[in-house]
Amino acid sequence: MVRWIKPDLETKFHIDFDWWEKEGRDLRVYLQSHLCPECKVIYANHRGTAEVDWIDSNTAEVMRVDALWQSLRTHCSQRPDFITENTPLTDAVFRAFLANGNEPLSVVELHEILGRHTVETILRTLGSRKIYKGIRPVLK
Amino acid sequence: MFVRETQTATYWQEFVVDDRDLDYLYELFLEDDNRPRTSDDLTLALIRSRCEKEEALIKGELARGTLFQPGEGYEVGEQIVFPVLGYALGSVVGARPGYNPKYGEFDVIQVRFEGEEETREFASKLDYPHKLNREEGELLEAEGIASPVELYDQHGSDVQRKLLEHLRLSGDFASFRGEWFLKGLLAEIHEGHLNIAEAMLDVKGMPLPTQELLRELDLLTKIAPAAQIFSLNCALGQDERFDDVGNDDQSLWFLRRLEPSEIVHLPPRLRYTPILYDRASLSEELLRWEMELDDEIMESAARGTEEEISSVTIILNYPHRRVGTIPLTSKTEGFFPRGNTERMMVTLVDGRTGKQMLGWVVRQHKYVYGLKEWYNENDIPVGAYIKLEKTDDPLAIVVDFPRRPNKREWIRVATVAGGKLAFAMQMRAIGCEYDELMVLGENNPAQIDSLWMRSEEDGKPISELMSEIFPELAKLNPQGTVHAKTLYSAINMEKRCPPGPILAQLASKACFMAVGDGYWVYDREAL
Numbered sequence: 001m002v003r004w005i006k007p008d009l010e011t012k013f014h015i016d017f018d019w020w021e022k023e024g025r026d027l028r029v030y031l032q033s034h035l036c037p038e039c040k041v042i043y044a045n046h047r048g049t050a051e052v053d054w055i056d057s058n059t060a061e062v063m064r065v066d067a068l069w070q071s072l073r074t075h076c077s078q079r080p081d082f083i084t085e086n087t088p089l090t091d092a093v094f095r096a097f098l099a100n101g102n103e104p105l106s107v108v109e110l111h112e113i114l115g116r117h118t119v120e121t122i123l124r125t126l127g128s129r130k131i132y133k134g135i136r137p138v139l140k
Numbered sequence: 141m142f143v144r145e146t147q148t149a150t151y152w153q154e155f156v157v158d159d160r161d162l163d164y165l166y167e168l169f170l171e172d173d174n175r176p177r178t179s180d181d182l183t184l185a186l187i188r189s190r191c192e193k194e195e196a197l198i199k200g201e202l203a204r205g206t207l208f209q210p211g212e213g214y215e216v217g218e219q220i221v222f223p224v225l226g227y228a229l230g231s232v233v234g235a236r237p238g239y240n241p242k243y244g245e246f247d248v249i250q251v252r253f254e255g256e257e258e259t260r261e262f263a264s265k266l267d268y269p270h271k272l273n274r275e276e277g278e279l280l281e282a283e284g285i286a287s288p289v290e291l292y293d294q295h296g297s298d299v300q301r302k303l304l305e306h307l308r309l310s311g312d313f314a315s316f317r318g319e320w321f322l323k324g325l326l327a328e329i330h331e332g333h334l335n336i337a338e339a340m341l342d343v344k345g346m347p348l349p350t351q352e353l354l355r356e357l358d359l360l361t362k363i364a365p366a367a368q369i370f371s372l373n374c375a376l377g378q379d380e381r382f383d384d385v386g387n388d389d390q391s392l393w394f395l396r397r398l399e400p401s402e403i404v405h406l407p408p409r410l411r412y413t414p415i416l417y418d419r420a421s422l423s424e425e426l427l428r429w430e431m432e433l434d435d436e437i438m439e440s441a442a443r444g445t446e447e448e449i450s451s452v453t454i455i456l457n458y459p460h461r462r463v464g465t466i467p468l469t470s471k472t473e474g475f476f477p478r479g480n481t482e483r484m485m486v487t488l489v490d491g492r493t494g495k496q497m498l499g500w501v502v503r504q505h506k507y508v509y510g511l512k513e514w515y516n517e518n519d520i521p522v523g524a525y526i527k528l529e530k531t532d533d534p535l536a537i538v539v540d541f542p543r544r545p546n547k548r549e550w551i552r553v554a555t556v557a558g559g560k561l562a563f564a565m566q567m568r569a570i571g572c573e574y575d576e577l578m579v580l581g582e583n584n585p586a587q588i589d590s591l592w593m594r595s596e597e598d599g600k601p602i603s604e605l606m607s608e609i610f611p612e613l614a615k616l617n618p619q620g621t622v623h624a625k626t627l628y629s630a631i632n633m634e635k636r637c638p639p640g641p642i643l644a645q646l647a648s649k650a651c652f653m654a655v656g657d658g659y660w661v662y663d664r665e666a667l
Contacts (some may be wrong), residue, residue, distance in 0.1 A: 067242075
């Protein structure tokens, strides 16, 4: 059993994919719900999206990628309505990790990205014993 | 999209002149017209050459294979050029269907690049918009790219600095006044030619343009005229006997030994030893008087007006009257040609007689020399209005003064008494309009010169000078008032001084009291 340590301002968080598995929840269904309307039409079904041919917009080089992640990172997250003032805090944090490829971030860094809520509010929310959407501290 | 390095700022920042550039410049000089080129011309030519070389390189690269465009289909074994990957050449080694609901049906080709083991995959037969898909004929068009002239505007100064540095070091190029030419193409100018030029200038007694000197030199006619002129300019510029007194447009050559000393060295009468004073003490009214006096050594010399005016009138002060000069101030500088030479020859034309006089513009020290005789011949007093007028020839300026019938008038006349300047009202015959506040006469210029020299040697402070001169001027009218302009005019008989230090004394010393309209009274008790 992992010992719970109270996170602080320097603690890095990320989306823990194992949490989704342990909870028996389908991450890909959830990812699909974050797509922009345009991408939702293209990837109407989350099945068959785990590995597609992605064409680089500059070189036309083809990469095998996860279509949902790639769309969220390179297209949907670039839209101004991806994270708005009305996006709930935990959704906004989740989307921030989608946009940066799930690179670990501290609450201070998250605060800079979101531009709203206080650092303390974000820390209180993510640092509680309850885990929202698999967002939890990175285990060292 | 084609990668053109010449379109990037980094390319020009890291630009280094190489041997191929120099070869190009050699060819440029050897072209049929065989003429010197300005630094700007060479810089632009070099930028253009680099752009042309890059275009040629692009065309060469593209000729190695089929241009890659994701909309096209390619066969296994086909050679493809990828401009966006630095014109890398790759060979198609396989193909498979692509899958992504976003793009619809398309193919994926496997490409192996020269010198690489791994293959990379690229889209083909793609029916989806992509920036690498171009219309036929659009491939090499310079769409949205900066032309060589635009690149010159953006990066020309950096390129020029590096180019000129290189040309100076190479030893193969001669330069004169911002123009360059191949040394090997210069006409041979030997000592005999220079002696002839010297003799011509001696006989004429005035500066001559290079073309005129060339007429007597019999250089080889097969050398282009522009190259002949450049060659002679270079040779004259390296010979100490000759001085270029031309302007921005052309060189004019003269003999240094024939030049008046007043244009070689700053005349002592015009030399100002800076006086420290508090400019903050000058009120708006005093600053207005300073502007009106418009002395060339004023600290706050206003910029010349942008407005094109054809004539201007100035008031002649004592130092310029004695030396025979006109000050180059914000009002007058626009009437004289500009140039990088230390001295420039101009023609001063007497407005009444049309007589032409040799004038010399000395911009470094802000004056135009050449009117000593004219001032004397016309009995022009200190304080007279002098009018300058432009002509169709930018090197000819009309000088005149508003005339009036010769009439005897009471004016302030300076003498030296007890080692100090003294003033008295005396009758003088004056045949020109003048500023009543500035006009001054003198009985014995030699005495005043002696006083001035002693004053200069002793470094007499301006405060002491004012306490001597102010009472002398004040006694000439019943109210005991002296105008700031009168004081400025009188002080400049003994010491070269701009209005600022004088006005600062008036403003800050308790012994001077303003009574309005630029007039002041002196209270000896307050000293």
